[in-house]
Amino acid sequence: MEPFDRETAEGLLYTDQYQLSMAQLYYRMGLHERTVQFDHFFRKYPDYGAHKAGYCINAGLEWLVQWMRSARVRDADIEQLRAQQGRTGAQYFADDFLAWLRAYGDFSGVSMASVPEGRVVHPNAPVTVVQGPLAMAQILETPLLNHLNYQTLIATKAARVREAGRGRLLIEFGMRRGPERGANAGARAALIGGADFTSNTGASLALGFPPKGTHAHSMVQAFMALGEGELGAFEAYADVYPDDCLLLVDTVDTLESGIPNAVKVFEKLKRKGHKPMGIRLDSGDLAYLSIQAAKMLNEAGFPEATIFLSSDLDELVLWQILSQIENSAPRYGIEADDVINRLGYGVGTHLITSYGQPALNGVYKLVAVRGENDWVPALKVSESPAKTLNPGYKHVWRVYGNDGHATADLVALHDEQPDEEAELLLHHPSEAGTRRRIRREDIAEIEPMLVEILCEGEVVYDFPGIDEMRAARDADLERLDDGVRRIINPHVYHVSLSRRLWELKQQLIARFGAGD
């Protein structure tokens, strides 16, 4: 058994083979140091089948930058590349290119601007803008997308689950079903997007958060196999964790055994001056059981005990559970709020995999090449107009109306100043006739969304902590229309082009042909 060489696998070669093939071609053509611009953006909100997102929460940037700054090409990597053969057995990467890659294969020439992590972002507007030498900017495509797609996907799902859970305690529980080492990135993204904590101990501690958890069925089973039963297991847990006693009550029978046993243990704790924490429900009809559990806990004198729910939860399931509690609780003689206000949620599989939509379709497209004197816009005309690129070196602005809500994201050329214009003309990105005028007096604020992150490889940005990202997230969510926030069938937020960008795009389509 030879250990997998993570240094090779996670270094500069953490990219697709064709990026290196193209880099060698650019080197051969003398184009490898030509300055270019790539835009990173995503094409569509996640669509989970039964429901879809109306916004995304941006995440992954800091870890991408950490990778960029640590990714080195080592001698061993160069030798691996030198050993690669083409179809005829000839050396695939030539020595001169490899020598160049060994000497210059880093991101010190790359500048980058981005929307900060935690902020609400929308499709088809640049989230990250990369400028740099063609070869290295090309190699960056795969690792950039790999870092940003997944974390943004998971942060978005977490925000939705938080929304459905009405802001009650949310713990990310997905490591066991998560995508191997990607589970650490998933935990981070969940913390940015909506989870208060994660059960993932290592990632949580490395990020400065206390990891959270309760106990498993196996603990109760072990006590049962040793002849001590569920009550024995609960008593042991209460002995060891008298002030953090949250008991999993569904190993045998929730209502007949689990909760009565928990209550016995809680009463003992109370007599000793401890405040029991609560119970966890991990199977069955969680709405019905929550109501019954709340009643039983109230009657036993534990009205503040938490009822923590887990078991394949997601935003729709939570929404349904809370709706059912609201409808049914009064019938059982308890107020719905008395149940709901003590809930907490552990969300695992469906959060860390973004169940229903496990991929964000983020792309990284060449939009401009530096010519003698100025930027030459690049275009890829698609057979579907919505997929035709927005060309050129661009900025993104967010327009807020007088009600404080964001009304559109405006993509404009870099030398435009929409904040200084008397009237904004917002063009639909692909439909010729569709546009919208907003007068200056109807605009409260026009905010530039991209901030400088890297200037020729140097970090020129103060990365915010996760708490700061969460504050940005909450502020952005507050400034979305309720229709855009809702978890099912959300209103479509406007992402528009400036007049000049629209005209440039039409000129280029006319020049290069409009596809089918």
Add this chain to the structure above:
Amino acid sequence: MEPFDRETAEGLLYTDQYQLSMAQLYYRMGLHERTVQFDHFFRKYPDYGAHKAGYCINAGLEWLVQWMRSARVRDADIEQLRAQQGRTGAQYFADDFLAWLRAYGDFSGVSMASVPEGRVVHPNAPVTVVQGPLAMAQILETPLLNHLNYQTLIATKAARVREAGRGRLLIEFGMRRGPERGANAGARAALIGGADFTSNTGASLALGFPPKGTHAHSMVQAFMALGEGELGAFEAYADVYPDDCLLLVDTVDTLESGIPNAVKVFEKLKRKGHKPMGIRLDSGDLAYLSIQAAKMLNEAGFPEATIFLSSDLDELVLWQILSQIENSAPRYGIEADDVINRLGYGVGTHLITSYGQPALNGVYKLVAVRGENDWVPALKVSESPAKTLNPGYKHVWRVYGNDGHATADLVALHDEQPDEEAELLLHHPSEAGTRRRIRREDIAEIEPMLVEILCEGEVVYDFPGIDEMRAARDADLERLDDGVRRIINPHVYHVSLSRRLWELKQQLIARFGAGD
């Protein structure tokens, strides 16, 4: 920007917090070194919505064992744990437990048996069996599931895509949409399950495979922005890679521009004595375009040029494309096989995320506790009979009929020898009346499926290379009924209990109560 501390995040603390809470409890109760057995198994085949799997391909074991052998708890980790506070601000993990964890927090007491990687596996039969001291076997739950669930999920998807693609060249292309670092595990699993190669350069080289790829739209765009056009881009590529020239032909217009330009370049290459490799189609109606491309390439004198397909492929899409080619090709005056036999596939997003079903529901359950003289079986009775555990220390046997096909997996107690019995009685795992008898003369072979991997922390297994895993996979797939192999609505393979195991399970259910 403080780099994420991967040593903490990927070491022994790469587990859920509650595992450590339970470990401390076991330590406090003097149970931490009690020998126990956990079974790892999955409950259901992946169900992708429109279609589902009839088998899984086992993967992830070697990387799990590598993690187990390298996972150490460092002083810094202990200090992180020591700083954790309970609700009242008191130290959550006590010093004596932390001292024990620092000294004994490794897997040197753990023994493990498993089905080898690459082999076909089925639900509700143990895939991995862990024996060891309770505390460390408990801590292992999360990392074990994290390593095995994801790779088995992806290997299974890759096997299905390979099946639908009729064994033609398959390259894993998913890194950019993959789950951050998990993309490396995904690439490995894809190579085990069905992909011939991956585009993921670092992971591929670290695994000893040549990474594969072509070129991107951005290369054509860059040449267009510089005024050279698609043909210029193709010529440059042919100059640099004359013997590996595979051209992406859909940047401008596949039939009007891409293929005619590719043919021009191929003709030049041919005149110089090179053999062009082929083209890649990444958008549009891939079945129709494949037929047209094959015709155009044939007419131009390149009947052997590959047609490589990409663009959100999965097993259903491939199956549809091949069906459409079979139906339509003759109408365009070309034989379907002349198109199909030159196809290759790049499968990205849908493979690396197991699109449609992004999680395997593998679990790790306590099944036995070592008593004074023997094993005491542990049970978790579930409200759904199908989820009630199979208790006790068990083995798994695969039964092959005289036609050479596997007819059932038999789960039996460890001291049973089904290969020595005159007649096998196969019990349905949860339905009392449902069973099946097989006479010895109708059985060609009874194969024990679990092999010893670790004996008290020492590796006692010669891990196979990926080629060997693939051979095992192909042999297993050959021995499945066609109905089990098919990609839509597969027959259900039998996973049965031995008579003694069935009786033990019923006794325990009677003793602990049968739930609802």
